[in-house]
Amino acid sequence: MSNTYDMAAFRERIGAIRVEDNATLLKQKSRDFYWYSPVLKRELDAVAADLMVSPTTEAEVKTVLAAAYALGIPVTPRGAGTGNYGQAMPLNGGVLLNLSEMNKIKSITPGRVVSEPGALLIDIDRAVGESGQELRMFPSTRATATIAGFVAGGSGGIGSITWGGLRDFGNVLRLRVLTMEAEPRALELTGADLHKAIHAYGTNGVITEVEMPLTAKYDWTDVIVGFDSYDAAVGYGLALGEQDGILKKLVTAVAAPAPQTYFLRHKALIPEGSSVALVTVAAHSLDAFHAFTAQFKRARVLLDASTASPETMKGLPPNYELSWNHTTLRGLRVDPSITYLQTRYPDVDTAGNIKRIHDKYGLEVMGHIEVIRMGGRVVAVGLPMVRFSTEERLQQIMDEHEAMGALIFNPHRYTLEEGGMKQTDAIQLAFKRETDPQGLLNPGKMIAFEDPNFDFASGKAFLFPGLEARAAAAEA
Amino acid sequence: MSNTYDMAAFRERIGAIRVEDNATLLKQKSRDFYWYSPVLKRELDAVAADLMVSPTTEAEVKTVLAAAYALGIPVTPRGAGTGNYGQAMPLNGGVLLNLSEMNKIKSITPGRVVSEPGALLIDIDRAVGESGQELRMFPSTRATATIAGFVAGGSGGIGSITWGGLRDFGNVLRLRVLTMEAEPRALELTGADLHKAIHAYGTNGVITEVEMPLTAKYDWTDVIVGFDSYDAAVGYGLALGEQDGILKKLVTAVAAPAPQTYFLRHKALIPEGSSVALVTVAAHSLDAFHAFTAQFKRARVLLDASTASPETMKGLPPNYELSWNHTTLRGLRVDPSITYLQTRYPDVDTAGNIKRIHDKYGLEVMGHIEVIRMGGRVVAVGLPMVRFSTEERLQQIMDEHEAMGALIFNPHRYTLEEGGMKQTDAIQLAFKRETDPQGLLNPGKMIAFEDPNFDFASGKAFLFPGLEARAAAAEA
Numbered sequence: 001m002s003n004t005y006d007m008a009a010f011r012e013r014i015g016a017i018r019v020e021d022n023a024t025l026l027k028q029k030s031r032d033f034y035w036y037s038p039v040l041k042r043e044l045d046a047v048a049a050d051l052m053v054s055p056t057t058e059a060e061v062k063t064v065l066a067a068a069y070a071l072g073i074p075v076t077p078r079g080a081g082t083g084n085y086g087q088a089m090p091l092n093g094g095v096l097l098n099l100s101e102m103n104k105i106k107s108i109t110p111g112r113v114v115s116e117p118g119a120l121l122i123d124i125d126r127a128v129g130e131s132g133q134e135l136r137m138f139p140s141t142r143a144t145a146t147i148a149g150f151v152a153g154g155s156g157g158i159g160s161i162t163w164g165g166l167r168d169f170g171n172v173l174r175l176r177v178l179t180m181e182a183e184p185r186a187l188e189l190t191g192a193d194l195h196k197a198i199h200a201y202g203t204n205g206v207i208t209e210v211e212m213p214l215t216a217k218y219d220w221t222d223v224i225v226g227f228d229s230y231d232a233a234v235g236y237g238l239a240l241g242e243q244d245g246i247l248k249k250l251v252t253a254v255a256a257p258a259p260q261t262y263f264l265r266h267k268a269l270i271p272e273g274s275s276v277a278l279v280t281v282a283a284h285s286l287d288a289f290h291a292f293t294a295q296f297k298r299a300r301v302l303l304d305a306s307t308a309s310p311e312t313m314k315g316l317p318p319n320y321e322l323s324w325n326h327t328t329l330r331g332l333r334v335d336p337s338i339t340y341l342q343t344r345y346p347d348v349d350t351a352g353n354i355k356r357i358h359d360k361y362g363l364e365v366m367g368h369i370e371v372i373r374m375g376g377r378v379v380a381v382g383l384p385m386v387r388f389s390t391e392e393r394l395q396q397i398m399d400e401h402e403a404m405g406a407l408i409f410n411p412h413r414y415t416l417e418e419g420g421m422k423q424t425d426a427i428q429l430a431f432k433r434e435t436d437p438q439g440l441l442n443p444g445k446m447i448a449f450e451d452p453n454f455d456f457a458s459g460k461a462f463l464f465p466g467l468e469a470r471a472a473a474a475e476a
Numbered sequence: 477m478s479n480t481y482d483m484a485a486f487r488e489r490i491g492a493i494r495v496e497d498n499a500t501l502l503k504q505k506s507r508d509f510y511w512y513s514p515v516l517k518r519e520l521d522a523v524a525a526d527l528m529v530s531p532t533t534e535a536e537v538k539t540v541l542a543a544a545y546a547l548g549i550p551v552t553p554r555g556a557g558t559g560n561y562g563q564a565m566p567l568n569g570g571v572l573l574n575l576s577e578m579n580k581i582k583s584i585t586p587g588r589v590v591s592e593p594g595a596l597l598i599d600i601d602r603a604v605g606e607s608g609q610e611l612r613m614f615p616s617t618r619a620t621a622t623i624a625g626f627v628a629g630g631s632g633g634i635g636s637i638t639w640g641g642l643r644d645f646g647n648v649l650r651l652r653v654l655t656m657e658a659e660p661r662a663l664e665l666t667g668a669d670l671h672k673a674i675h676a677y678g679t680n681g682v683i684t685e686v687e688m689p690l691t692a693k694y695d696w697t698d699v700i701v702g703f704d705s706y707d708a709a710v711g712y713g714l715a716l717g718e719q720d721g722i723l724k725k726l727v728t729a730v731a732a733p734a735p736q737t738y739f740l741r742h743k744a745l746i747p748e749g750s751s752v753a754l755v756t757v758a759a760h761s762l763d764a765f766h767a768f769t770a771q772f773k774r775a776r777v778l779l780d781a782s783t784a785s786p787e788t789m790k791g792l793p794p795n796y797e798l799s800w801n802h803t804t805l806r807g808l809r810v811d812p813s814i815t816y817l818q819t820r821y822p823d824v825d826t827a828g829n830i831k832r833i834h835d836k837y838g839l840e841v842m843g844h845i846e847v848i849r850m851g852g853r854v855v856a857v858g859l860p861m862v863r864f865s866t867e868e869r870l871q872q873i874m875d876e877h878e879a880m881g882a883l884i885f886n887p888h889r890y891t892l893e894e895g896g897m898k899q900t901d902a903i904q905l906a907f908k909r910e911t912d913p914q915g916l917l918n919p920g921k922m923i924a925f926e927d928p929n930f931d932f933a934s935g936k937a938f939l940f941p942g943l944e945a946r947a948a949a950a951e952a
Contacts, residue, residue, distance in 0.1 A: 110608070111694045111760030132586070132608055133692070136721075164720030170764035171721035191767030213723075213760050216609070216692030218587045242852025244640030245612075245647035247689075284587030284689050288646035291667030376718025378852045 005073045005094055007050050013067035017060050018101075020052040029096055032081040032088055036328055038339055038388055039412035040086055043467070047089045049076065049096035056101045058178070058186070058208045065184040065206065068095050068440060075180065076442045077202035079118060079149025082141040084325060086414035087153035087201045091444035092466035097206065100146060106209070108133070112173060114211045117148030124212075134217035136163040136171060137249075140326035148207040151175065151198055158280065158320045159249045160372035161241055163215075167198050173213055177205030179435040187435070196431035201416060203442045203449070204432035219283035220249065222319040224266070224303040225293060226274035230255035230367045231355045232298050233275040234380070238351055239296075240279065241371035241378035246288050250280035252323040255358065255367030258385060262330040265316050269302050275367075276302065278319045324383065327368050331385050339394065342409040342419075343382035343401055345369070350380050357404050363387065365397060382406070415462050417447045422456045424448035481549045481570055483526050489543035493536045494577075496528040505572055508557040508564055512804055514815055514864055515888035516562055519943070523565045525552065525572035532577045534654070534662070534684045541660040541682065544571050544916060551656065552918045553678035555594055555625025558617040560801055562890040563629035563677045567920035568942035573682065576622060582685070584609070588649060590687045593624030600688075610693035612639040612647060613725075616802035624683040627651065627674055634756065634796045635725045636848035637717055639691075643674050649689055653681030655911040663911070672907035677892060679918045679925070680908035695759035696725065698795040700742070700779040701769060702750035706731035706843045707831045708774050709751040710856070714827055715772075716755065717847035717854040722764050726756035728799040731834065731843035734861060738806040741792050745778050751843075752778065754795045800859065803844050807861045815870065818885040818895075819858035819877055821845070826856050833880050839863065841873060858882070891938050893923045898932045900924035 011019060020026065030048045034040040050073075055061045068075045074094035081088050090096050100118040105127045107114045113128050113135070121142045125134050137159030139145055145154075151172055156165035163171060172194050178184045187205065189197055197205050227233040233253040241251050256275045263270065270276060277299075281289045286306060293299050305313060322330065328340045346353045358367045366385040371378060386397060398408045413419050416428070429448040435441070439449060444464030447454045454462055487495060496502065506524045510516040526549075531537045544551045550570030557564050566572050578592040581603045589604050589611075597618045601610050613635030615621055621630075627648055632641035639647060648670050654660045663681065665673055673681050703709040709729040717727050732751045739746065746752060753775075757765045762782060769775050781789060798806065804816045822829045834843045842861040847854060862873060874884045889895050892904070905924040911917075915925060920940030923930045930938055 111758060162720075168721035169719055169768045170723065170761045173760065173763065191763045192770065213721075215723075243645055244638075244849045244852060245644035245689075247646065247691075282587060284649065285646045287649065287667045291669075292645045294668065373720045376720060376854045 005050060006071050007073075010051070010067050010071055010073055010095070013070070014053065014063055017064060018054045020054070021050075023048075026050070026052055026096070029078070029081065029098065030090055032083040032086060033325070033329075034084065034086040034089060034414070036084050036325070036332065036339060037412040039391055039394070040414060044086050044089055044414065047086070047091060047467070048093065049090040050093050052096040052098050054098040054101045061097070061099075061178055061206055061208055062184045064095065064097060065178055065180055066182065069180055069182055069184075069438065072438065072440065074440050074443050075206075077152070077206050079146030079152075080120070080141070080144050082139070082145040082149060083153040084411055085419055087445070088149070088442075089414070090442070091414070091464050099148060099206075102208070103146070111214050112211060113214055114209060115147055117207045117210060118146045121145050121147060121150060128214055129217050132217050133214040135159070136213055136215050137166070138320075140320050140324040142320065147210045147212065151210060152200060152202045152207060155199060156372060157324050160370070161248055161251050161378075162373065164373045164375075167195065170213060172198055172210070174209075174211035175207055176209035177207050177435070179205060180441045181435075181437070195427055199416075200428050201442055201445045203416070203436070203446045204428060205435045206441070218247070220280050221283050221286055222303065222305040223279045223281060223289065223301060224269065224319070225277045225279065226271060226300045226302045227277070227298050228273065228275075230275040230358055231351065232296070233277045234354050234367070234369060235351045236293075236296050236299060237277050237369065237371045238378065238380060240277070240292065243292055246285045246292060247282035248280060248285065250278060250319055250323055251371035252278040252319070252327070253367070253369050253371070254278065254322075254327060257363075258327070258331060258366045258368065262327070262334050263322055264330070264334070266303070266322070269312070271302075274302070278322055280319050324370060328383060328385055331366075337388055338385050339388045340383050340385050340411060341365075341398060341401065342411045343384065344407040344409070345380045345382060346405045347377065347379060353405055354380060354382070357401060357406060360400070360404075361397070413461060415445055415447050417456070418462060481526060482547050483549075486527070486543050486547050486549055486571070489546070490529065490539055493540060494530045496530070499524075502526070502528055502572070505554070505557065505574065506566055508559040508562060509801075509805075510560065510562040510565060510890070512560050512801070512808065512815060513888040515867055515870070516890060520562050520565055520567075520890065523562070523567055523943070524569065525566040526569045528572040528574050530574040530577045537573070537575075537578075537654055537682055537684055538660045540571065540573060541654055541656055542658065545656055545658055545660075545914065548914065548916065550916050550919050551682075553628070553682050555622030555628075556596070556617070556620050558615070558621040558625060559629040560887055561895055563921070564625070564918075565890070566918070567890070567940050575624060575682075578684070579622070587690050588687060589690055590685060591623055593683045593686060594622045597621050597623060597626060604690055605693050608693050609690040611635070612689055612691050613642070614796075616796050616800040618796065623686045623688065627686060628676060628678045628683060631675060632848060633800050636846070637724055637727050637854075638849065640849045640851075643671065646689060648674055648686070650685075650687035651683055652685035653683050653911070655681060656917045657911075657913070671903055675892075676904050676907075677918055677921045679892070679912070679922045680904060681911045682917070694723070696756050697759050697762055698779065698781040699755045699757060699765065699777060700745065700795070701753045701755065702747060702776045702778045703753070703774055704749065704751075706751040706834055707827065708772070709753045710830050710843070710845060711827045712769075712772050712775060713753045713845065713847045714854065714856060716753070716768065719764075719768055722761045722768060723758035724756060724761065724765075726754060726795055726799055727847035728754040728795070728803070729843070729845050729847070730754065730798075730803060733839075734803070734807060734842045734844065738803070738810050739798055740806070740810070742779070742798070745788070747778075750778070754798055756795050800846060804859060804861055807842075813864055814861050815864045816859050816861050816887060817841075817874060817877065818887045819860065820883040820885070821856045821858060822881045823853065823855060829881055830856060830858070833877060833882055836876070836880075837873070889937060891921055891923050893932070894938060
């Protein structure tokens with residue numbers, strides 16, 4: 001609890017809108033999956049909001065924002081809190097704006113769905129499925145994540161092998177956002193303007209409505225293919241990614257011994273020593289998929305959900321819950337000491353570079369790639385799992401990756417810039433200046449706004465002043 | 477007419493199956509759009525079948541094949557005859573097997589359509605459209621071409637920017653083919669076996685049933701974008717092709733003055749000097765498309781069918797009937813002396829190479845590319861139009877293209893090999909030996925079968941002996 005802000009006055013201003021001030025609940029709702037990172041765990045463990053507010057209409061959100069603006073109270077929007085970088089954690093305390101009650105699906109037409117921000121991805125897919133449609137992409141947290149949380153805090157996922165990432169033109173159709181001003185305005189963002197708010201962690205507007213493109217919902221089949229080496233699984237995954245005629249939405253490769261050790265429910269299916277490719281393919285592409293796979297002499301189909309017995313399938317999670325950061329999550333459940341990296345491997349000799357990097361670390365870094373489309377090309381991004389020893393060693397591993405040509409998107413940083421391209425996003429910054437002149441929305445996440453002179457070349461991590469102050473206050 | 481074959485005995489054997497022996501009709505039905513090529517026009521002008529047979533069931537096709545086999549009469553299967561290389565022209569006369577009466581659509585399920593061989597592409601799309609689906613790709617001759625003709629004689633087309641080509645795994649699901657034997661067998665080809673019969677010109681089996689994959693049918697919008705140079709249109713087209721989030725099925729670039737001169741109904745829309753990009757984009761991707769296009773300072777939207785007035789749209793053919801070989805067709809209608817090439821430009825510095833080649837010829841070779849996916853990458857294939865002077869000059873232009881790094885798929889050859897990669901397709905050859913031991917199916921089109929010792933390096937065109945003999949007989 002903090003007495004920095006006049007929460008009593010705030011509560012009076014927002015009237016009957018539902019709030020929560022139980023300290024335990026507040027702490028719980030103030031976190032996401034930041035604890036995947038031992039660095040963020042250390043830095044963010046004390047973070048907590050002073051009050052959670054759960055509006056159910058856009059008008060109520062407006063009331064909340066106007067009240068907070070008048071009193072100088074920070075507001076951090078939150079969906080389901082499934083992020084991994086503290087995206088929705090209120091570094092400066094204040095109000096946690098829980099948008100998960102605003103979960104209506106407003107309209108479904110051919111190619112489009114409009115929903116409130118808090119609609120769960122899986123609920124949207126259920127609703128649009130009735131018209132034979134589905135979302136183009138979703139994160140591995142589909143079952144619990146919200147649509148606006150995905151747009152504001154995610155980048156792509158299952159489906160990106162066909163459609164690219166969220167920030168690509170066309171993968172978000174429209175966002176309605178409220179500004180953080182004395183009288184909050186509603187802005188409709190379309191076309192190039194969408195870039196202002198996609199993947200901005202809710203720092204420059206509160207999303208109150210989302211319009212997403214849809215694609216055809218066909219039956220999907222999970223397949224797991226085993227290989228006697230990680231290289232072979234990676235090479236297969238990249239080649240499968242390049243099969244334009246085989247409709248798929250997931251191509252993942254995971255190095256032994258992670259599948260055997262971490263995919264507990266699949267244990268009986270995955271032989272010792274096997275690295276695996278996890279694939280989700282349209283049922284009507286299965287013949288073609290198997291014909292393609294048969295070309296790989298070392299490939300062994302370990303599971304084909306379309307032909308496996310009900311006994312085999314019983315209790316198996318879908319492939320997407322073995323992929324992306326669910327791979328890491330399954331690892332953490334078995335070995336809480338691991339953490340992970342986020343990398344992008346070179347486009348040239350991708351497989352060779354992945355092998356070279358993987359071979360360097362032995363069991364310290366367990367290979368995991370996702371094959372996706374990026375800029376029209378099939379590329380590999382990595383979420384390798386790291387047996388954590390010290391923060392210094394973790395940094396060293398990341399530095400070595402970059403020296404070997406693999407880009408690092410550092411998942412051990414909570415700011416937009418440090419996790420991304422280490423430079424100011426001028427468009428998002430300008431939009432924040434317009435929508436949040438007092439810097440009250442999710443403070444501490446956009447370095448360009450907090451400290452325009454921050455030197456990314458210094459090698460130092462950005463430390464949000466409010467975070468230190470809050471931590472000290474919490475200890476006092 | 478020829479008396480080489482015992483057509484009377486054949487007619488007796490096939491009983492009541494409908495036949496046509498009118499010489500004028502036979503000559504007309506024995507041709508395709510081979511006349512796009514002055515070389516093929518000279519070589520194939522005299523080609524004619526002795527009889528056309530129009531079965532309406534697979535059982536009738538079997539009867540026809542058994543009868544022809546017993547009497548040693550060649551059989552050339554034909555759909556609508558929309559090919560450009562004499563694919564369905566009976567070089568040795570005999571029976572023209574007209575499959576266009578077998579045009580039933582047999583089943584439509586999510587992701588799949590099963591039809592008889594002679595179903596028109598446009599009719600299939602109409603039928604599957606009722607379930608919100610459509611074919612993944614079609615040729616510019618969609619309105620008249622048959623599905624089996626497309627599979628046997630085509631390679632891709634509108635839709636290939638998303639799905640790649642017909643020969644890619646997954647773009648044809650199943651073919652049922654009859655063998656040319658004493659007792660014709662029905663073979664079901666799936667998976668890797670499909671390669672045996674796709675793009676084999678009906679030389680190694682008669683397709684009696686086709687199963688194709690479907691995709692979502694969304695509203696599609698034609699857009700034409702103008703540029704002050706061909707380079708700019710090409711660069712834009714390649715970049716648009718790489719936009720993974722913008723759902724599209726056509727990206728074409730055509731160099732000035734072809735659009736102004738040949739697209740007669742669009743004349744008022746296309747300024748003098750403009751090269752154009754022809755795009756077909758999903759309605760729900762239009763916002764994104766325009767945001768993307770706005771990044772190109774030299775781009776000028778000349779037509780957006782979603783906002784154009786009914787007066788503007790009146791009488792305009794769809795973009796796909798300006799693309800692929802319909803571009804050439806529109807050219808030929810204005811200037812019957814032109815012909816065309818088929819090229820594939822280098823993957824590295826694609827735009828630079830296209831410019832270099834285009835600049836070399838001035839108005840003699842008018843640039844035209846189609847942007848498609850091939851092997852997971854966005855590439856440019858060309859169908860440039862050539863102001864024809866002599867066959868020698870045409871050959872010289874093709875040789876120069878190859879010297880400059882552009883592959884040529886020679887559209888002035890009627891054999892599978894010379895139009896393709898100039899080498900034996902061992903799988904298709906082995907399949908022909910199995911299905912057509914006497915070489916009666918569409919003779920003269922597979923060099924590997926007719927003359928295994930033919931020397932591709934000789935620089936000489938393959939001349940099918942039967943063709944010469946028939947031509948001599950026709951003159952006599």
